[in-house]
């Protein structure tokens with residue numbers, strides 16, 4: 304008996320499945336099809352497998368060998384959604400399939416412990432995350448990292464985790480005090496910091512706050528916020544993701560009426576926050592609140608393009624390329640805004656990738672759980688980046704930024720990887736220095 308199979312047999316799920324007309328137009332947009340070349344690793348193939356499971360045509364033993372394998376290889380990047388002429392909501396389909404797969408999988412003690420530690424302790428505890436980040440900073444700066452990287456002695460999974468560790472700058476902002484607007488105040492916003500972002504790339508959050516201040520906003524960062532729950536959903540733990548969602552909703556709605564938006568700067572987190580209404584559908588207490596909350600959620604680029612009062616004027620002489628975050632591009636449909644912001648910076652030459660819509664292989668924890676395929680996808684992305692000749696790679700999601708930093712090292716490129724908001728912040732800084 305397949306556990307939780309009702310998620311794949313509900314009329315709602317079957318109706319979403321039936322929207323696929325098997326046209327195959329999504330195939331070229333699918334990174335796993337590009338990397339592996341197999342029909343079962345395309346959106347169409349995975350939908351066919353989901354339909355077979357839904358119709359009861361897959362036995363438990365085959366389920367583990369077929370559906371599980373191909374669902375786990377999906378990045379959930381949702382590139383297929385953008386190219387689908389039939390509006391198949393692939394994101395919802397893969398989310399349900401993952402929960403079923405997860406509930407029918409047996410995992411070892413070590414894996415269960417690592418998941419518990421990562422998703423239920425680290426990601427939900429800012430102090431612990433900062434403590435670990437500081438320890439890793441020491442590991443990076445006393446030369447241990449060089450030794451570890453040169454010996455390749457770590458087990459494969461730990462090696463993959465180590466490879467995406469960015470250079471850590473453990474100087475954390477005290478968010479208990481709201482950051483006041485520079486000059487004329489135009490409004491108040493709340494800031495969602497994210498978990499890994501705040502632990503490992505705190506400079507991105509600090510740049511976000513400065514850019515918002517520069518544009519006339521007081522920035523409040525509620526202390527009781529927690530992880531968005533995207534990684535938990537990615538790993539099929541819907542119940543825990545719901546708990547985190549409810550806590551965030553309560554935290555941010557407690558300030559209802561005092562702010563105009565909830566700003567976030569990570570494409571994956573933002574997509575997850577905007578999808579709380581779907582996650583909490585049917586919840587008697589939170590369904591309505593989730594809608595109220597998600598209506599306020601804005602990615603930083605999306606918000607700035609609607610509220611930019613101080614265009615960046617400091618010159619940055621760089622050749623840059625922008626690597627989309629899949630969840631920002633395909634999930635939130637925020638495509639032009641980051642490019643428009645970069646395009647305003649004097650001196651910055653923006654060169655498009657030939658396939659900006661393809662994932663970099665980060666995809667939540669994909670680069671740790673599907674190491675070989677993630678590496679193939681990353682190599683394709685880095686070749687595309689190298690062809691632009693850019694010395695600055697710009698992105699808009701924590702996982703992508705870490706993956707691209709690792710990709711630059713892997714490909715031997717001479718390029719910096721920054722978030723859009725860090726580039727804006729640099730331009731503002733340059734402007735201030737010039738005017739002194």
Ligand code: SF4
Pocket residue numbers: 332333334335336344345346349376377378379380381382383384393
């Ligand atoms: S979500 Fe991404 S990897 Fe998965 S089927 Fe769609 S395009 Fe392919």
Ligand code: SF4
Pocket residue numbers: 322323324325326327328329330346347350383386387388389390391
């Ligand atoms: S493009 Fe859409 S309708 Fe066509 S095969 Fe892909 S998912 Fe199905």
